[in-house]
Amino acid sequence: MKQFFTAGILAWNELHNDRSMPWKKEKDPYRIWLSEIILQQTRVEQGRPYYERFIAAYPAITDLAAAPDEEVFRLWQGLGYYARCKNMLAAARTVAQQHQGRFPDTYEGITALKGVGAYTAAAIASFAYNLPHAVLDGNVYRVLARFFGIDTPTDTTAGKKLFTQLAQDVLPGQQAGTYNQAIMDFGAVVCKPQTPLCKSCRLSSQCEAFQKGLTDLVPVKSKKLRIKKRYFYYLLSGNGSLRYVRKRTGKDIWQNLHEFPMIETPAPVTDAELLSLPAFRALAGPGNIRIESASPEKKQQLTHQTIHARFLRIGPETEVLPPEGFRAVSAAELDRLAFPKIIVDFLKG
Ligand code: SF4
Structure with missing residues (x-):
């Protein structure tokens, strides 16, 4: 055989x-x-x-x-x-x-x-x-x-x-x-x-x-893959053409790639709920910051997780402070940095 x-x-x-x-x-x-x-x-x-x-x-x-x-x-x-x-x-x-x-x-x-x-x-x-x-x-x-x-x-x-x-x-x-x-x-x-x-x-x-007649039944796997859903809200802030970004570190996905200030929630939230989160204040700074516009939801499928992301432009621009750990980069530098696919797709429009 x-x-x-x-x-x-x-x-x-x-x-x-x-x-x-x-x-x-x-x-x-x-x-x-x-x-x-x-x-x-x-x-x-x-x-x-x-x-x-x-x-x-x-x-x-x-x-x-x-x-x-x-x-x-x-x-x-x-x-x-x-x-x-x-x-x-x-x-x-x-x-x-x-x-x-x-x-x-x-x-x-x-x-x-x-x-x-x-x-x-x-x-x-x-x-x-x-x-x-x-x-x-x-x-x-x-x-x-x-x-x-x-x-x-x-x-x-x-x-x-x-x-x-x-x-x-x-x-x-x-x-x-x-x-x-x-x-x-x-x-x-x-x-x-x-x-x-x-x-x-x-x-x-x-x-x-x-x-x-077993072709549909083998091979067998003992565990079924559980897909976790994650909700990312990116805050687009900056000054003029400058954008606040940082490199991701730690053990999570997308290590060494860059990102905008981001709030993660375990379930989808409305704009009003997002504004009331302490994490929003920590990233956007004090004052009268509001969400000026929001992108439709984008999705990226990874092996063990689905990422749902929205990109929110916040302002007024002059009041949004650079969050701790982020730096302001120009549009030209933004072009040279590596980002996760979901951000690249958003930037491409
Ligand atoms: S080896 Fe694969 S394709 Fe060939 S008969 Fe068996 S199940 Fe079908």
Whole structure:
């Protein structure tokens, strides 16, 4: 069954796989690593232009390592999960400073880089060096769970162990890179999350899920994702063309990105309720500050939370003091700073 599976994936790849990606067949570990970091939590279509922009701006890992943080964050803007960008820069600088600019060529060396987990390390090791390490991402979990009919939850310790071993068992040692790419493509194109193409699938004769009508039931997850709603009210204040902004720090989302003074509430509030909040006074200052205009609500979906945001112009301008921790920046500087996508969309109008 395992041999049938591996041979089937390779044959499908050889005969039918026409999924194109700019980094496919790439052998340069820097480019593979960059594409994998960009694609963590990001769809291929969204990640592709970012990959191309990064390669154009930083053709070698040493170029990326030498770039100023703010410039790299600005280029990353819109991709989200900024910890990835921070780790990416740290890893590039490790390669530049501790490996003389040469990307590590062992699985252990690759795993030691910041932001590189088991999946990314296996992808780089197999694509760049054909090392026999199986990738295990959402596509691979799904294909394996369906074909072998496994209902052990994938997000448990037992499930992770079982799937890691199985993925490694079905990996053809001599063709690790080709096979790893093939199984992920197969999951994306044939054994899709919804409506898999079972009728034309060359694995169907031995596929447990297809034979038993279980394709909708596996893979199994033990926990359902709970999405938290958050309500952000941005106060647009400043003096003339200057705007008050600060860099976000701490452990919350959007670390290292900039923001306007903001009040967060656990539920939506009216303008009158907002004006009466102590947080409003703390940010807007004393006096007769009012809300002069408000944008319609904007929404940004993150993995575990939905951000609802409104942008409120407050005034009169001369009475709004810069809140503590914020600084006044010009429109030109505003253009150079990195902001979360929801603010970028608002600024673009
Ligand atoms: S038969 Fe269907 S469920 Fe089974 S591997 Fe093929 S596409 Fe996936």
